[in-house]
Amino acid sequence: MTDIKKYFEKSELIPAIVQDAGTGDVLMLAYMNEHSFKKTLETGYTWFWSRSRGELWNKGATSGNMQEVIEIYADCDLDTLLIKVVQKGPACHTGSMSCFLNKVEENSKNE
Amino acid sequence: MTDIKKYFEKSELIPAIVQDAGTGDVLMLAYMNEHSFKKTLETGYTWFWSRSRGELWNKGATSGNMQEVIEIYADCDLDTLLIKVVQKGPACHTGSMSCFLNKVEENSKNE
Numbered sequence: 501m502t503d504i505k506k507y508f509e510k511s512e513l514i515p516a517i518v519q520d521a522g523t524g525d526v527l528m529l530a531y532m533n534e535h536s537f538k539k540t541l542e543t544g545y546t547w548f549w550s551r552s553r554g555e556l557w558n559k560g561a562t563s564g565n566m567q568e569v570i571e572i573y574a575d576c577d578l579d580t581l582l583i584k585v586v587q588k589g590p591a592c593h594t595g596s597m598s599c600f601l602n603k604v605e606e607n608s609k610n611e
Numbered sequence: 612m613t614d615i616k617k618y619f620e621k622s623e624l625i626p627a628i629v630q631d632a633g634t635g636d637v638l639m640l641a642y643m644n645e646h647s648f649k650k651t652l653e654t655g656y657t658w659f660w661s662r663s664r665g666e667l668w669n670k671g672a673t674s675g676n677m678q679e680v681i682e683i684y685a686d687c688d689l690d691t692l693l694i695k696v697v698q699k700g701p702a703c704h705t706g707s708m709s710c711f712l713n714k715v716e717e718n719s720k721n722e
Contacts, residue, residue, distance in 0.1 A: 524635030
């Protein structure tokens, strides 16, 4: 196993951005701890830490909407991950491909 | 001002993914509090909360590498933002266009 401890020096949980490897769409953001990152590397599918449920979470294990990992990048200060995936089915629990569907209105700039 | 308080109900700081509106490349991730989000909406350029410096941070104000906001989306549970921008110059303080340049080796899966 690669030395993944360096990503968790500042925090036990770090954000992982999930991006569609084909379209470039940002699908979701979830959190990883060291254990879930290790499972992701070992299995080639995404594992996260669910903050609300307080447990490891294999994305798609229940819904079937799994994410096959294509590439993983860490950012310049090693506290955020970018995971490029092939997404099976919708990424969002609402049934949408991406979780980022709530547009913040532009006119809110001037209100 | 639009009701932006709803994004900060669970946490004072939320992650904001910055994506190049043209290429779809994910450039960086930084954190926003309510004040920085308000400034972003008001000015049309990105403002963040620097966790290390403990202060508001107008991205590019010093370097000139500013981010013009094109669109903003919130995710399904309203605790993460996706900000599509036109990036002037490199996004990363290392001089790279994107902060996500540290590839996590694939062979770490089986080591």
